[in-house]
Amino acid sequence: MLRQVLLSIAGSKATKDLVTKMPVSAGIVARYVPGEETADAVRATRSLVDDGRLATIDYLGEDTLDEDQAEATVSAYLALLEALGADGLSRGAEVSVKLSAIGQALPEIGPKLSLENARRIAKAARAVGTTVTLDMEDHTTTDQTLDTLRELRKDYPETGAVVQAYLRRTEDDCRALAFEGSRVRLCKGAYNEPETVAFADRHEVDKSYVRCLKVLMAGAGYPMVATHDPRMIRIAGALATRSGRSAGSYEYQMLYGIRPDEQKRLAASGERMRVYIPFGTEWYGYLMRRLAERPANLTFFLRSLVSSK
């Protein structure tokens, strides 16, 4: 309930104006976002790589209807990839891209423009020896994003997909995506979705997550298990063993700042552990989704808001 309220006020301009006056360094923002600049993302990546973790980096931004903004986002990714290459970090870090940040929602030209922009980023990623994963957004974009993924994979088959266990369709999508060479991130899903398309009950979402894990672990692709949930992590490990998978033929993923001790524990036990690092000025939508997942952080958030004034 609180989750839905938080996700729906996240769309209010007045709330956004109030919240984005907080500096990125304010308590709750800094917990989830290491900074606004490329250098901040590179620094955060370096410290993860130094202790055996991997990274996937997201230049924050979404839902743009402005072609110049989409172009600025592409430039930010190109600069980031160049910096990762120059710092010798591109083997340990890939990038995560939201198609809505690179033009997907622009009237008429959106799908073509976002595919072209995704191609430019995939080309730059390959040039420094790394890959791209296409984040998944709300359900109205799922088909379009999977179409773009299919096109992009013709030239860049290493491009990763994301599926969301809360969507009723996802078990079928997992079957379609569980082929050799296919990198698939399975997450629970972070948007406010109607019951017609998504499971509303947390237990139903968890059951769907396990069904999807079974398909991906038994399939020929490369599963990327994106969750902080201890039960899902245990089940993923058991299913990997049952499917005869060795460490390195799948990976775990968590968000920057969430359960860092568990991230280190998994990495130290020989598992591949990748951390999603968001950076940039457009942290509002990302922060609101994190608060919706963890209403216990609300007090912390309200305190940051008051003390930043």
Ligand SMILES: Cc1cc2nc3c(=O)[nH]c(=O)nc-3n(C[C@H](O)[C@H](O)[C@H](O)COP(=O)(O)OP(=O)(O)OC[C@H]3O[C@@H](n4cnc5c(N)ncnc54)[C@H](O)[C@@H]3O)c2cc1C
């Ligand atoms: C690497 C990665 C990439 C993702 N990409 C996408 C994407 O492309 N599209 C999309 O819709 N969603 C994405 N998500 C978000 C995902 O869908 C969930 O919203 C998010 O991961 C919370 O779900 P959970 O599986 O951790 O389980 P939950 O049941 O939400 O949480 C399990 C436990 O994790 C801890 N926890 C969870 N969230 C928080 C928090 N915010 N603060 C502190 N502790 C917390 C708590 O201990 C909680 O009990 C991604 C998540 C990860 C880890």
